[in-house]
Amino acid sequence: MTAYTVGELYRTEATSWPECVRFSFRSGVYELLLFWRSPSADEIAAVRTGGAQFGAALIDDALFVLFRFGALPVSDAAYSWHLVPRKERSIAASLGDQEAIALQVMLIDAGTGVVEAIRLVSLHPAVARTIVAAIQQQARIPWDQRRYDTTIARVYDQPTEDLERLCELWPSGIMTELH
Numbered sequence: 001m002t003a004y005t006v007g008e009l010y011r012t013e014a015t016s017w018p019e020c021v022r023f024s025f026r027s028g029v030y031e032l033l034l035f036w037r038s039p040s041a042d043e044i045a046a047v048r049t050g051g052a053q054f055g056a057a058l059i060d061d062a063l064f065v066l067f068r069f070g071a072l073p074v075s076d077a078a079y080s081w082h083l084v085p086r087k088e089r090s091i092a093a094s095l096g097d098q099e100a101i102a103l104q105v106m107l108i109d110a111g112t113g114v115v116e117a118i119r120l121v122s123l124h125p126a127v128a129r130t131i132v133a134a135i136q137q138q139a140r141i142p143w144d145q146r147r148y149d150t151t152i153a154r155v156y157d158q159p160t161e162d163l164e165r166l167c168e169l170w171p172s173g174i175m176t177e178l179h
Helices: 041-049 125-140 145-156 160-166
Strands: 020-026 029-036 052-059 062-069 075-079 101-109 115-123 173-178
Touching: 020 075, 041 101, 041 115, 052 115, 052 125, 052 160, 062 125, 062 145, 062 160, 101 125, 115 125
Parallel strands: 029 101
Antiparallel strands: 020 029, 052 062, 062 075, 101 115, 115 173
16 A cells, blocks of 8 residues: 655646545555645645544445535545456455444645645444445446446435435544644
8 A cells, every 4th residue: 555645746646636536445445535626724624633424325336425524514425346446456344333444534635636634534333334335235246337327427416415314424433643
């Protein structure tokens, strides 16, 4: 796994990125990448040290991971195991009722490529179980790009509040802020 440092480029080969949010499980690591253009000091502080809440919902073949940092609005990221490069795919291990998973969160300035925040959080067991079960289910079924795209379009055509109603946001356990 690559080591990242706040204040340095996310990838040395790129100094700008499309503005987006990506949740991924690759090479056995859960990560949430926030590519925000010119994040404010308040946004950086919220991601670094603010209260964190997470939720997850599987809709058809798409996993949606919802999150909130501090007083920032709820946001989400869609995920499919099939979109992870084959060499980086792995099947998420089943969890016990009270087991959590560690999620690495990084905020990257999309305009400069510089890492602004790195944080490791522990996802609540209810959220962790939903994510793991969704990844396991996705790995078992054949890939259907059109179905996935249709699901994403249908969900994003609705107000964010509709997606929020599908899952409860749980507070995360803050493991550490990384530098």
